[in-house]
Amino acid sequence: MELRKDPITRSWVMTGDDPSETVPHPTAACRFCSDSGASLHTIAESPNTPGVSWSARAVVHPTPLYHIEGEPTRRGDGLYDRMHSVGAHEVLIENRSHDRHLWNASDGEIGSFLRLAAERILDLKRDPRIKYVSLFKDHGPSAGEEFAHPTSQITATMFVPRRVLYELRAGREYFVAKERCVFCDIIQQEERQALRVIETRADYVALCPYAPRVPYETWILCRTHEAAFERTGLNRPGLRVNLGALLRRTLQRIRTITEDFHLVLHTSPNTLHPSKNLGYWKTIDDDYHWHIEILPVVPSRARSYTFKEVYYSPVSSETAVKQLRDAKIDG
Numbered sequence: 001m002e003l004r005k006d007p008i009t010r011s012w013v014m015t016g017d018d019p020s021e022t023v024p025h026p027t028a029a030c031r032f033c034s035d036s037g038a039s040l041h042t043i044a045e046s047p048n049t050p051g052v053s054w055s056a057r058a059v060v061h062p063t064p065l066y067h068i069e070g071e072p073t074r075r076g077d078g079l080y081d082r083m084h085s086v087g088a089h090e091v092l093i094e095n096r097s098h099d100r101h102l103w104n105a106s107d108g109e110i111g112s113f114l115r116l117a118a119e120r121i122l123d124l125k126r127d128p129r130i131k132y133v134s135l136f137k138d139h140g141p142s143a144g145e146e147f148a149h150p151t152s153q154i155t156a157t158m159f160v161p162r163r164v165l166y167e168l169r170a171g172r173e174y175f176v177a178k179e180r181c182v183f184c185d186i187i188q189q190e191e192r193q194a195l196r197v198i199e200t201r202a203d204y205v206a207l208c209p210y211a212p213r214v215p216y217e218t219w220i221l222c223r224t225h226e227a228a229f230e231r232t233g234l235n236r237p238g239l240r241v242n243l244g245a246l247l248r249r250t251l252q253r254i255r256t257i258t259e260d261f262h263l264v265l266h267t268s269p270n271t272l273h274p275s276k277n278l279g280y281w282k283t284i285d286d287d288y289h290w291h292i293e294i295l296p297v298v299p300s301r302a303r304s305y306t307f308k309e310v311y312y313s314p315v316s317s318e319t320a321v322k323q324l325r326d327a328k329i330d331g
């Protein structure tokens, strides 16, 4: 597999003829359970739950898309750009129990997972070759779930993913024009209008975005400005517990609509990496604002090709927020 850059949209795609496309045996024992005995390459553990040896754990992905060894050797091919898929690919085991998920684990366990995530992002950003670290979770068969155990994944890449690049460019342009963070402005307007806010908890807010890509799309943001999740996640333990609680409650609400979802954390890029043409680090601490995006997978009628090019979301955020706010959740 290799990475190729689309010269028009400037987005990187991973492509190649992968011979190792194997589906795990459905009855095979779970290798991520705390008592599985499977040999895993453990990178780090988060131990801060009393009485257990670990409560969240980072391991090397068993079939990684990115490999830490080697050089990306970015090279031209006429007008095209390509490089090897060098980077890191880890599985974050969110909980030692097979059935304790981010919506039914304790706030302490979720906080422990968030701390591990922050530590891994910070550690991977120490490699100056890494431009971006992504944290994501695909839950349920329609979302492309890979493992039955409660897990998220981390990829560290030599490029910034397309959606994040759009956000970075837009955030910087907004800041140049207004000297304000676009995300802080969104939070202020949403809290003032109270049309799309699901819940506010201490320093965090969950809301449905004004222009959703899918029905019930939900963002979780920090109400005070901070560009990098890993700084909040490590330095402010009280905030971590509140974020864990809001994440848990928000996922409970979404699960009253659908069980399948994608979750992604957007944080600032690796500022250790020198930027030649974009210069987005100059104001990055002021112009970018970390957040979590949750994209529920709701069955909907197939749409023509037009709707793959323009997002089509047949439930408005103003309607979605009412259902999510009123959802019966455990607490």
Ligand SMILES: [Zn+2]
Pocket: 030, 031, 032, 033, 034, 097, 098, 148, 149, 150
């Ligand atoms: Zn398991």
Ligand SMILES: [Zn+2]
Pocket: 181, 182, 183, 184, 185, 224, 225, 226, 288, 289
């Ligand atoms: Zn902000």
Ligand SMILES: [Zn+2]
Pocket: 167, 266, 291, 293
């Ligand atoms: Zn985002």
